[in-house]
Amino acid sequence: MNDINKVKLIWEGKRKPDRGESLKADLVDLEYVYPHGIRDLNYGTDRLNILIQGDNIKVVQKLLQKGYHGKLDFIYIDPPYWSESNYYSRVEMRDQGKKFFLSRQVFKDMWGQNINNYLQHMYTALVLMRELLSDQGSIFVHLDWHAHHYIRVIMDEVFGPKNFVNEIIWCYGGGSGTKRYFHRKHDTILWYAKGRDYIFNPQYRAYTDKTLQRGLTRVKGDKYRLNEKGAMMQDWWTDINKILSPTARENLKFPTQKPVELIKRLVKAASLPDSLVGDFYAGAGSTLHACEDLGRRWIGCDASSIAVQTSMYRMIKGRFAPFKVQELSEGREDKKDNILLVKKPMILERNSDRLKVKVEIVDYLPSSDNRGKVPKGISFSTLIYFWEIDPCYDGKLFTSCYQIYREKPIFDDNISLACDIEVPLAANRIAIRVYDIFGDSITVIKEIP
Ligand SMILES: C[S@@+](CC[C@H](N)C(=O)[O-])C[C@H]1O[C@@H](n2cnc3c(N)ncnc32)[C@H](O)[C@@H]1O
Structure with missing residues (x-):
């Protein structure tokens, strides 16, 4: 050797x-x-x-x-x-x-x-x-x-x-x-x-x-x-x-x-x-x-x-x-207390095989450990990094088919808070997931009316 x-x-x-x-x-x-x-x-x-x-x-x-x-x-x-x-x-x-x-x-x-x-x-x-x-x-x-x-x-x-x-x-x-x-x-x-x-x-x-x-x-x-x-x-x-x-x-x-x-x-x-x-x-x-x-x-x-x-x-x-x-x-859920409010999905159009639905975020509050870091009076949209929609959530795995984001990695209040999506007729739930500027995420599930 x-x-x-x-x-x-x-x-x-x-x-x-x-x-x-x-x-x-x-x-x-x-x-x-x-x-x-x-x-x-x-x-x-x-x-x-x-x-x-x-x-x-x-x-x-x-x-x-x-x-x-x-x-x-x-x-x-x-x-x-x-x-x-x-x-x-x-x-x-x-x-x-x-x-x-x-x-x-x-x-x-x-x-x-x-x-x-x-x-x-x-x-x-x-x-x-x-x-x-x-x-x-x-x-x-x-x-x-x-x-x-x-x-x-x-x-x-x-x-x-x-x-x-x-x-x-x-x-x-x-x-x-x-x-x-x-x-x-x-x-x-x-x-x-x-x-x-x-x-x-x-x-x-x-x-x-x-x-x-x-x-x-x-x-x-x-x-x-x-x-x-x-x-x-x-x-x-x-x-x-x-x-x-x-x-x-x-x-x-x-x-x-x-x-x-x-x-x-x-x-x-x-x-x-x-x-x-x-x-x-x-x-x-x-x-x-x-x-x-x-x-x-x-x-x-x-x-x-x-x-x-x-x-x-x-x-x-x-x-x-x-x-x-x-x-x-390890199976333990590390629960954060951030809050996401989403409007009831609105049906815009009904076709033979799918619906056109409007999804809209109305408010977001970061988790309590991060709230103190936010400058006073700032709009909640500024804190959103990007958000995603699963148009037919199966209750188990989130499948992101729509993503809403800014073109530049600058956090301004111009990120769109509403999105029109297509949903198969068979779907009965939509899931919305938000990622924030602090690295946290949250998911909200909405029934399709
Ligand atoms: C020097 S940065 C990598 C930068 C990357 N090459 C790029 O171009 O963006 C090192 C990264 O390693 C990650 N890191 C450090 N220790 C780690 C570990 N034990 N497991 C996984 N990621 C780790 C850090 O979070 C950090 O994002």
Whole structure:
């Protein structure tokens, strides 16, 4: 055995990853979402992409128990970096011509100044995620200067040093306050494969003007020609910037949101059309968006309700493929006291096979733990992130066939509160679900008169 296989990182309390054999919680469907507006009956529910809210260690344990072993060709994760910081999403609210800002805590990268907890979490996550990978699969782990050196040693242990493929350096611009050292303007993405037969589709960049003018031949001799596709990419990237502008189209006001172009480059390089892709620290859903653009199937997971709702909004607004939302639940209901008032549905038209019905929200009150955070006098509509309608609720699973949202992630009082929907004659109940700015949701069921 090569000596490098024996190099291991040790920390206080290092233990074998828990496989979750005694895990009580299960993955429970919260809703099926059809962002094209109408339920596409040809789209089998076993093909739905999956967005899961819950702690990723338990979620991956559960996925492995449910048969996802070896099923994913590609995993990208952008976990906490051991930065000992709190991360907030600061959103703009506009109401009756006035502007307000509201900060919502999204996640904590706090480990009590104790790196052991962080390393144990990452070790467990990496061991479990490796098992999800197919024989041709790869994992990309996005980190920065805080801990990438430790994680690389852990990945050598988990994946084997021979399966290290690249250390990608992503360079970006932007300001920095320090005068004490060089500004830290790059992240490190560690790429490890499951085995030697990993998928790789080379990516190319345009030749520089100088190379184009000169050609390759002058330096390398007559037998070399410029490649039609461009120059093969290296492992340091300077051509994709961070999402810095608050008005950038892509900006979902989610802290640490990564540019979709960056993730698309990775997905293109190391997966195939129709590959199943996972991101278990999904945040604002950048990987899910990349998969939608590239025709890959996906599983996303995040512990934060604000992250899951941001991803839902992104998938809905992009009119992407149908997906299901699940949560890891132990069966206990965590009841919130938010209140939604909906008018009695009004029948506008009666046809031979369906009704046209008007659904209208009349009031919304956030849960008592959030009411104090709302600026005085603000309209309730400003607090709604988006809302959905299931036109023939079966009493069990909410199926979102209509979604009402704003085009920009600015919370103003312009979101529509009424929607005309088509309801099959056989239906007798409509369900209305509201997601609010604080990450809470509520469902109200109305009988069709
Ligand atoms: C750096 S952000 C990811 C940003 C994402 N790449 C994007 O482009 O939006 C890290 C995310 O990991 C989530 N997270 C942290 N610990 C987690 C855990 N144990 N299980 C699931 N999600 C977790 C946080 O809620 C946060 O949304």
